[in-house]
Amino acid sequence: MATITTVAAMVTFRSPRTLPARSPAPLPLRRSVVSFAGMPARARAPRRLVAAAASPSTPPELAQKVSESIKQAEETCAGDPVGGECLAAWDEVEELSAAASHARDRKKDSDPLEEYCKDNPEADECRTYED
C-alpha cells in the first residue's frame, strides 16, 4: 500500500505545526492530582507540569458559591438523604461546579490584549495592517 509514502509526505507537510509534540493533551497535567499508575506518557508530563502551575483558578465569587452550596447540600441531606430537597441541593452543586469549570476554561483561553481590542478596535495597540 502507498500509505507509508503518503504518511511520510504528510508528515513533512505538517512538521511546521509542531502540534504532535503537544498531542498528549492537557489531560495528563491535571491528572497529577489523581493517583497515577505507571504510564509512558508520564515521561512527557514533567515538561507540561511547568505549565500546570500557572493554570487559572475559579473566580472568587463563583468558588465561594460552590463551597457554600456544598455545605448546604450536606446539611440538607443530613436530615433526609433521599428527599427532593437533597437531590435538588446536590444538583445545584453540580451546576455550580460546571459553571466554575467553564469560567476557568474561559479565563485560560482569554488573552487580555484580545479582550481589550474587541471593545476598542481603534486603539493604537489594536490597529491591524493588511499589505
Added chain:
Amino acid sequence: MAISSLHATTSLHSPCTTNTSFRQNQVILFTTRSSRRGSTRHGGGGARTCFQVSCSADKPVVIGLAADSGCGKSTFMRRLTSVFGGAAEPPKGGNPDSNTLISDTTTVICLDDYHSLDRTGRKEKGVTALDPRANDFDLMYEQVKAIKEGKAIEKPIYNHVTGLLDPPELIQPPKIFVIEGLHPMFDERVRDLLDFSIYLDISDEVKFAWKIQRDMAERGHSLESIKASIEARKPDFDAFIDPQKQYADAVIEVLPTQLIPDDNEGKVLRVKLIMKEGVKNFNPVYLFDEGSSITWVPCGRKLTCSYPGIKFAYGPDSYFGNEVSVLEMDGQFDRLDELIYVESHLSNLSTKFYGEVTQQMLKHADFPGSNNGTGLFQTIVGLKIRDLYEQIIAERAGAPAEAAKV
C-alpha cells in the same frame, strides 16, 4: 427557456441578498463542491443550484445534541463549528452570561435556557434540572419550530452563575442551528424537528473520573461530595435523560479501556460510535467492508504504537431495537502517523480531501480527547453533519429547480 427560469429564480432570492451576501458565497461553494464530488444523487444541479440555494439557506438545518456537561462551551461544539469554519463566540453586546454561541454558519443554543423553574424554584419544589417539570417544553417546541421556519426568536436566558432567568435575547435563524442540553430528544414534537441527533453517553466510571479531575482542585469539594453529587443526580438522569439515547441517530459511548487491566483513571478510553442505519442523508462510517464485523489492531510491522496501543472494531448490531453499525476505538493516538494511518483505512468519512480528519484533529490538538476516540468520533460526526447539511441544501435547491424548469 433555461435563461428565463434562471432569472425567475434569482428574483426569488433577492430579499436574501441584503444582509447575507457573504454567507451566500459560502453556501454556493458548498453546493458546487458537492456536485463535483460526484457522490451525491443531485449530480446535474451544479450551476442552477448556485442561485436558488441562497434563499433556502435561511431555513436552518436543526441538530440536537444531548450532553450532560453543560452548554455550548463543550469540545464537541467547538470541533463542529471548526469543521464548518470560523470560531463560535457568545453574541456580541448581549448578556455576558449568555449560553449561546454564534459563528458564521452555526448557532448553538443551550436548552437550559428553557428552564421553567430557576434555581430557587427548583430548590423549593425539590426538583433537579434533569426533571422535565423544571423545563418548558412547549416554549422549546415553539421556538425551535419558528427557527426551523426561518423566523427569529426571543429566547430566554438561564444564567448559570446567578441561577436566575434573565431577559430574552434575539436569535436569528442561522444555516445550522444546534440545540445542546439535557433534553433535546425528550419531547416528541421537538424530536421530529431535528434533522440529526447525537447523544453523548459517558459511562459511570468515566464520568466519575472526569468529575474528580474537574472538581478536586475546587476548594470545598472532596471525593465524598463529588460522589454524593453524582449519586444524587443518578435516579433522575436514568429516568429522564438516558432513555433519549434510543432516539439518537448517532451515539458516542465512552467507556473505560479494555487494553489496560484495572485501569480506573479514565485516562485511556474505549469509545464507540453507534450509528443508526437508514437515517436520511447519513451514511455510517465503516472499516474495510460495510456490514461485516472486523477487529483491527493497526499497530504491527508498518506502524509502531506505544503502550497501550490502539484497537478498532466494527460491526453491525442492534441498539434498542434499531439496526446500527458500531465503530469502536480503544486506546490512544500518540503520533501523527498513527492518526493518518487510521484515517486512510476508514471509509465513508465524508471528508473533502485525504487527511481532513487528521488535519481537524491537529488543529485542535489542545482540546481534551484529541488523542483518543472521543476527539476522533466527534470530528467524524462533525464531518457527517456537514455532509448531511450539504445534501439537505442541495435537495431543497433541486426541488424548486424542477418546478422552475416546467
